[in-house]
Amino acid sequence: MLIKNQLAELVKQAIARAQTAGALPAFPAPAVFVERPQKKEWGDFSTALPLKLARAAQRAPLQIAQALAAHVPPDDAVGRVEARAPGFVNFTLSDAWLARQVDAILAEGARFGNLQPERRLKIQVEHVSVNPTGPMHVGSGRNGAIGDTLANILQAAGHDVQREFYINDNGSQVRHFGESIFARYAQALGRDEKLPADGYQGGYVVEMGKHWAQQHGDRFLKMSRDQAVRELGRLGIDVVVASLRETLLRMNVRFDTWLSERSLHEDGTFAQALKILQDQGLVFEKDGATWFAAQALGEAKDEVLIRSPQVIAEPDERPTYLASDIAYVWNKLALREFDRAIYVWGADHHGDVARLLAATRVLGLDEKRVRIVIYQFVTLRRGGEAVRMSKRTGEFVTLDELIEEVGPDAVRFMLITQSANSTLDFDLDVAVKQSEENPVYYVQYAHARIASILKKAAESGVSSAGGDVALLTHPAELELIRAMLRLPEIIELAATKLEPHHLPHYGIELAGIFHSFYKQCRVVSSDPADAALTRARLKLVAAAQHTLARTLNLMGVRAPETM
RNA sequence: GCCCCUGUAGCUCAGUGGAUCAGAGCAGCGGCCUCCGGAGCCGUGUGCGCGAGUUCGAGUCUCGCCAGGGGUACCA
Known part of the structure; x- marks a missing residue:
């Protein structure tokens, strides 16, 4: 307890x-x-x-x-x-009790900080879910850092957590993407084909076109254009999804499941959810489109679920984002029975929150099971100048480039240190310069320093075996123990409020208290009279190392033995 | 117009569901290396956008205003 x-x-x-x-x-x-x-x-x-x-x-x-x-x-x-x-x-707290906690922490080892919830919940954290039509930029990196850290925190809080990436493979963006790839593909085969006006201009699309021209020759020119665009769009999405996986892995972000939006329409999930809305008279036809009567539920206006065939011929493009969202929440809560579905959304989606919750209620589901974490935008700057980010024009700094420049640990740390409610100003010049002074290294350094102490102890033939923690009475020692004991409270706080930013702040504080202890208290002493104290302090720093490692790992950041 | 987020030290930001709230890091200045890593430690600070309100008490809650960002499509 x-x-x-x-x-x-x-x-x-x-x-x-x-x-x-x-x-x-x-x-x-x-x-x-x-x-x-x-x-x-x-x-x-x-x-x-x-x-x-x-x-x-x-x-x-x-x-x-x-x-x-x-x-x-x-x-x-x-x-x-x-x-x-x-x-x-x-x-x-009593000094003697505090000292005893060192043994308790060591006994828990890598599990220290874990909580036992009143009820173990089955929780899904769905995050990133960026459009699979191009490389990730820094904004979706923030999404991944927040989502993955939240998932780690909820797991530590004792819940059963599944991490999911939702693949937006069913919208008109797939078609636009397919058209762009088709144009590049045709160009690679010497055809005079223009990139659509609002097409994807990134070099990666050119590469894709060349690649499939080489691999498949003119196969896609022989079929109908519609067919070619659809097939190339899907191929393109597969390639991009695979590369997103790589990028995310570089940031230490892993998913348990990748769910296709299209599958929700193909397997009847959407039809099932739609039927429930229809039975309540909340669906109507107008101008050839199928609408959700959101106004009847107090929303500002009605929303289209399935677009009119007069506007959109392609069946894959007709369901709107809201239609998929409704099917998806049904899939999460009713079909897969998650107790909680956590969504990590950028601020541009805040307007969808009320509609999703309204739809959830109408489906007969408890809206409290849906938790939406909205994070504000990342402004990327270089030398004070804002870098415009647009996938269409291809003028953006990719997450890969950022990781390359700044390093994955620093990127993850920076992306969660600020509360999700605050816009994040990310100056690349400063970030690179700062990476030496980045707080993440301060925390990692404390961990490495302890590793070095333990190594030194081993070389000197001393160990913590039989160490009596009751000897830990120095104010700096007790201060360090007090700091370690806060980890479970931080996990509880972050898990309850779904706020990962408490973790890096705690890590900085813990590292600072350790460094201060280190300055004041010699751990491995060459004076034989200090042998007993050395053994006790070796226990103390080992516990501190566990605590630091746990804090770093929860953030997806490495806890290095050496810097 | 309406909706959401933000405004705290020179800079970047913490500050749980009110009270014992003014903090950290960076930058600056001044100190500290004769046994464990100086990527460190110690010291140094007249700041909560503005105005009302609620309360015994307000960075914190309510309202209004100002400033910045985002949203408000048969786009996602």
């Missing part, structure tokens, strides 16, 4: 004991909470409960605080309990 919850339990008991003793009047049991106070002098944990209880208890807050403090049952984790104005009860 988290020490925080253990203390909350003590507070609960203190209320009951104080009431029994007549120190507090009877009142209904309140929701007890314990928080981390801001200043060290206020202890490790505190509760402002007396301030909240003042009305119900008909007493001054400070008086309640004193009554509670006096009735907290003894506990070996608690060193000191103090009532403080204007109405707080502060807890300081």
Whole structure:
């Protein structure tokens, strides 16, 4: 159990004991909470409960605080309990208990930080899901960094997590893409074929055209143009999806499943979901199109589900994004029975949130099972100048280039350090220059430094075997232990709020506290009189190393033995 | 017009469901290498966009305003 919850339990008991003793009047049991106070002098944990209880208890807050403090049952984790104005009860953990946590952390090893949830949920994190018509840019990199880190965090929080990439292979973009490839293909065969006005201009499309001209000769010129465009579009998507997988792997982002949008239409999932909407009279025909009566549900306007054949002839292009979304949420929650479906979407999709939730309700599903994490845009700059990013024109800095320039660890770290709600200004010049001073290296350095200490110890023939953690009483040692104990709380916070940015901030703090400890406390001492302390400190730094490694790995960042 | 996000130190940003909230990193300045990695440590800071409101108490909640970004298609 988290020490925080253990203390909350003590507070609960203190209320009951104080009431029994007549120190507090009877009142209904309140929701007890314990928080981390801001200043060290206020202890490790505190509760402002007396301030909240003042009305119900008909007493001054400070008086309640004193009554509670006096009735907290003894506990070996608690060193000191103090009532403080204007109405707080502060807890300081006992030094002996803190020291013992080193052994506890070592016993947990790589599992340290994991939580046991009240209920283990089956959670799907669907992220990136970028249009498979070209290389990834930095914005979708942010998506992947956020999504993958969230998935890691939820797993650590004790849930059953599946990571999915949704392949948008059913829209008109597939056709546009196919037309562009066809043009390049025909050009490669010496035909005078123009790239469509709004076609994809990237060099990779030229490469694809050449490649298939070489591989298939004029095969695609012999079939109908429609057929050729469709087939080349699909081939192109397969190639791009494979390269997206490579790029993501470079960032240490892996998926369990890749789900095709087209399959939702081909296997009848959409038809099934549509039927449910139709049965409720929420679907109507107008101007040849099939509409979702969103207005009847309080939305701003009705939405097209299937476009009119007068506008779009190609059947693959007729369902809109919303149609697929509805089929997809049905697939996630009803067919695959995820308790939670987490979507990681860029800010440009925020307008779709309300519609998706409305559709979810109408499908008879609990909208609380859908969680949408919206992240704001990444502005890429070079030397202060904004770099325009457009897939159509091909003028963008790809994620691959960024990883090449800055390094995968620094990229991942930078992409999640800022809260998803903030736009991210990414200056390439600064990023490259900064990579030496990037906080990620600060954290990694702490890990490598410990590896070096452990190596030094091994070379000197000392080990932590039999180390007595009770010898860890130096303020810097206790400070380090306190910092390590925060990891599970950070995981809980990040998992509950779906906010991965707490992790890098914690890592920087933990590394700083370690470096400070390192300066103050010699670990491997050559003085024989220090032998016992050395063994204890070796345990301490090994625990710190586990904690740092865990923090880094949750972010998908390496924990190196050497820099 | 309407909807969403943001505005905190020179810069980039943290700050849980109000109270014991003003913080970190970088940049700058000044110190610290005679046993473990100086990619480090220690010191140094008159800043919460503006104005009201709610409260015992507001970066934090409510409303209005200003500024920046995004959305508002039979595009995805």
